[in-house]
């Protein structure tokens with residue numbers, strides 16, 4: 001099935017644009033909003049997503065019947081598989097940051113509006129911002145990448161992985177996960193990263209105590 005692509009030059013945020021499409025007009029399932037740059041790119045936890053020219057900024061609109069917290073894992077695997085298809089070796093940092101050599105190259109912001117989910121994906125191709133909290137990188141440090149080829153590959157892998165059973169997604173997510181069975185930091189505590197369970201919860205271990213969480217952040 002094809003996507004309807006709306007390709008724009010500079011806008012505040014593809015995510016906000018997608019919201020407006022849904023709320024003000026009747027957005028169609030499988031609409032993709034793409035911008036060359038964003039003046040108000042948004043990240044998770046109300047952070048700013050620095051969005052200079054040259055990178056991929058897209059928001060995928062899908063009609064949904066109900067919210068699925070496990071969707072974010074399928075999206076992460078799809079992005080990782082896209083990069084792998086270009087000969088790059090990424091890892092996933094829970095839940096859906098994509099890292100290369102431990103540095104963030106891509107982020108995902110999932111939001112809902114009416115009967116739609118908006119999957120915002122940013123991938124650093126030509127530039128990467130300096131961010132206080134973590135290290136960043138860009139695809140061009142590893143490979144020359146054509147942006148339209150990257151987008152069509154991403155569309156293909158999203159279709160594959162959004163359609164897969166969660167147990168298959170979970171298996172692949174675990175293979176690609178960064179820091180599995182390593183000691184990481186969660187809420188200021190050092191704990192072991194065990195993985196994700198059948199419900200999509202993050203599983204951590206502190207001695208004999210197992211911790212299950214859906215929100216939060218971890219440092220690897």
Ligand code: BTN
Nearest residue numbers: 013015041042043044107120122
């Ligand atoms: C994160 O890691 O914090 C998520 C970053 C998501 C950035 C993308 S870029 C395209 C889309 N439009 C936005 O304003 N944000 C998302």
